[in-house]
Amino acid sequence: MTTLGSVTVMPAIEVRNLVKEYGEHRAVDSVSFEIASGEVYGLLGHNGAGKSTTVEILEGHRSRTSGSLSVLGMDPASAGREFRDRIGIVLQSSAVERELTVRESLDVYGSCYSSPRPADEVIAMVGLEEKANARIGSLSGGQRRRLDLALGIIGDPEVLFLDEPTTGFDPVARRQSWELVERLCAGGMTVLLTTHYLDEAEHLADRVGVLVGGRLVTEGTPEQLMAMSPTTTVSFDLPSGIEISALRLPETAERVGHSVRIETEHPTALLADLTSSAVALGVELPGLTVRRPSLEDVFLAIGNEDDR
Ligand SMILES: Nc1ncnc2c1ncn2[C@@H]1O[C@H](COP(=O)(O)OP(=O)(O)OP(=O)(O)O)[C@@H](O)[C@H]1O
Numbered sequence: 491m492t493t494l495g496s497v498t499v500m501p502a503i504e505v506r507n508l509v510k511e512y513g514e515h516r517a518v519d520s521v522s523f524e525i526a527s528g529e530v531y532g533l534l535g536h537n538g539a540g541k542s543t544t545v546e547i548l549e550g551h552r553s554r555t556s557g558s559l560s561v562l563g564m565d566p567a568s569a570g571r572e573f574r575d576r577i578g579i580v581l582q583s584s585a586v587e588r589e590l591t592v593r594e595s596l597d598v599y600g601s602c603y604s605s606p607r608p609a610d611e612v613i614a615m616v617g618l619e620e621k622a623n624a625r626i627g628s629l630s631g632g633q634r635r636r637l638d639l640a641l642g643i644i645g646d647p648e649v650l651f652l653d654e655p656t657t658g659f660d661p662v663a664r665r666q667s668w669e670l671v672e673r674l675c676a677g678g679m680t681v682l683l684t685t686h687y688l689d690e691a692e693h694l695a696d697r698v699g700v701l702v703g704g705r706l707v708t709e710g711t712p713e714q715l716m717a718m719s720p721t722t723t724v725s726f727d728l729p730s731g732i733e734i735s736a737l738r739l740p741e742t743a744e745r746v747g748h749s750v751r752i753e754t755e756h757p758t759a760l761l762a763d764l765t766s767s768a769v770a771l772g773v774e775l776p777g778l779t780v781r782r783p784s785l786e787d788v789f790l791a792i793g794n795e796d797d798r
């Protein structure tokens with residue numbers, strides 16, 4: 491809970507010491523986090539890290555072993571119709587009646603909510619206009635996933651749970667669905683997202699949490715996580731007729747074929763030395779690139795550390 495002056499702001503989602511055991515196996519191990527109203531929170535982690543288990547407990551679809559939860563001020567384990575009315579769910583794998591058409595399925599799901607969005611509006615939002623009258627069984631994998639997203643937002647939810655929403659999407663559809671989520675969030679919706687696409691988390695999430703073996707090991711904004719890895723990578727192709735020793739480079743420079751790659755915590759000084767020595771030789775450095783660590787680099791580093 492956050493206090494702003496005299497006003498206390500309730501987070502949309504509050505998780506305290508959540509534990510889920512499947513027999514002997516502890517799939518979620520004392521996880522705690524909060525998601526503010528209107529925030530997009532990304533849960534990252536390898537296969538089996540406990541993402542879906544956590545999300546499904548928050549949706550009220552799975553029981554917990556222990557811990558306390560609040561979603562929109564309600565406990566999902568005991569909440570009823572009001573809770574269902576205010577949340578939207580995109581499961582990792584859903585089961586919708588294959589014989590229904592896209593529009594029929596949205597009408598059926600919409601009728602479960604007190605103030606659903608019009609089916610045609612949602613069909614347009616996810617870009618399924620051409621398939622509105624197609625049977626669900628005839629949709630491609632990516633089109634099915636778009637329908638899942640449509641079913642998640644048909645009830646105009648305040649909190650949306652997205653478990654790997656864009657798996658199977660082509661790159662254009664992924665971009666479109668990001669824009670859709672951004673538009674929905676601009677309207678104040680809170681989102682809990684799981685994804686294996688780190689560019690998706692980087693793009694969409696205000697904050698991310700990384701689960702490793704059921705434990706939440708790191709949490710922060712994507713920028714904060716990226717700042718945990720201080721190295722910048724500088725790379726270029728060696729100009730023809732120039733030996734690597736002719737350029738002013740640190741000993742850590744690696745040469746792979748014609749390419750040279752250096753990881754540095756001091757890119758400014760390195761670039762000054764490198765480019766001034768190239769200019770003195772009168773050569774261009776083809777493909778000169780400076781790359782900051784991505785969320786993916788940090789994620790892989792966290793995973794490797796844990797393996798060790
Ligand atoms: N119904 C179940 N019974 C027993 N074990 C389960 C059950 N559901 C999940 N598990 C186990 O709990 C762990 C966490 O699974 P979960 O589905 O939450 O992972 P995830 O992070 O969503 O993985 P993925 O990226 O593959 O979707 C895994 O080891 C999984 O095998």
Ligand SMILES: [Mg+2]
Pocket residue numbers: 541542543582653
């Ligand atoms: Mg999962």
